[in-house]
Amino acid sequence: MVIELLTKRYPGMRAWLMQRLTALVMAIYSVMALGRILLEQPSDYEAWLSFSQPWWWRVASLLFWISLSIHAWLGIRDVFKDYVPNASVRGLLLKLLVVMLWVYLAWATWLFLAYAGSADLVLR
Amino acid sequence: MQNNNLDNNAQNSQKSKQQAAKRNRPKNLNLFTIRMPINALVSILHRVTGCVLFVILPLLLLLLQLSLSSAEHYAMVVNLLHSLFIKLMLLGLAWAFFHHFFAGIRHLAMDVHWMTTLMKARFTSKAVLGLGVLATLMLAIILWS
Numbered sequence: 001m002v003i004e005l006l007t008k009r010y011p012g013m014r015a016w017l018m019q020r021l022t023a024l025v026m027a028i029y030s031v032m033a034l035g036r037i038l039l040e041q042p043s044d045y046e047a048w049l050s051f052s053q054p055w056w057w058r059v060a061s062l063l064f065w066i067s068l069s070i071h072a073w074l075g076i077r078d079v080f081k082d083y084v085p086n087a088s089v090r091g092l093l094l095k096l097l098v099v100m101l102w103v104y105l106a107w108a109t110w111l112f113l114a115y116a117g118s119a120d121l122v123l124r
Numbered sequence: 125m126q127n128n129n130l131d132n133n134a135q136n137s138q139k140s141k142q143q144a145a146k147r148n149r150p151k152n153l154n155l156f157t158i159r160m161p162i163n164a165l166v167s168i169l170h171r172v173t174g175c176v177l178f179v180i181l182p183l184l185l186l187l188l189q190l191s192l193s194s195a196e197h198y199a200m201v202v203n204l205l206h207s208l209f210i211k212l213m214l215l216g217l218a219w220a221f222f223h224h225f226f227a228g229i230r231h232l233a234m235d236v237h238w239m240t241t242l243m244k245a246r247f248t249s250k251a252v253l254g255l256g257v258l259a260t261l262m263l264a265i266i267l268w269s
Contacts, residue, residue: 020232020235023228023231023232024232027225027228027229030225044198045194045195045198045199048191048192048198049192052192068181072174072178072181075171075174075175075178076174076175076178079171079174079175104181104182104185107185108185111185111188111189115189115192116192121192121193121194
């Protein structure tokens with residue numbers, strides 16, 4: 001029965017579940033980030049690089065950002081639904097929201113997977 | 125055929141009545157006219173802080189990229205943190221994050237039917253507000269020490 005609630009016939013349930021799952025991912029990442037900062041206490045550029053460069057941390061950061069994109073989409077969409085009564089204005093805002101989140105996600109993906117991991121950062 | 129048309133007309137007028145009723149439904153989303161109990165306060169702050177956090181996303185990415193790009197830029201970003209104005213901004217944003225975090229955990233707890241009676245919910249609301257402020261104060265201590 002629970003599984004049936006998650007099929008396409010009940011999109012609200014899917015949204016509800018996604019909001020929770022992404023929240024969980026972000027909460028775990030946030031606690032991990034705080035823990036790492038407190039443990040390693042990066043205090044200069046070198047330390048900051050070695051904090052950010054491990055591949056698993058960059059993958060975790062990307063997972064965080066993907067979750068954030070979904071979470072923000074659902075959340076801001078709800079705000080628009082409640083506070084923008086004009087349907088065409090709301091539609092426009094929702095499109096703008098989606099574009100913004102995709103741009104941020106592309107930026108974050110490049111930052112985490114390519115930029116933060118490149119070895120020549122240390123040389124510069 | 126004639127009958128059918130009449131039926132359709134009757135249905136249509138019924139429909140338009142329903143639509144009119146829908147339009148005339150009282151709706152009050154103006155937050156400034158509502159006296160909010162503590163649970164409502166935590167809830168609306170969860171929403172407001174969520175919006176604030178969404179707005180600063182590009183800033184977050186920009187600062188991260190800048191801080192990684194070179195030692196000079198890293199120093200620049202760290203130097204930013206020495207100005208009082210930026211520190212206060214950061215504290216405000218940190219509070220937004222902490223409140224959203226703790227209020228979100230409260231939501232998750234309620235989803236699994238934990239702390240759902242009115243008195244318990246009031247208690248967790250106070251706890252969320254307190255923890256948000258406490259975490260922000262701890263950050264303030266770190267920033268100024």
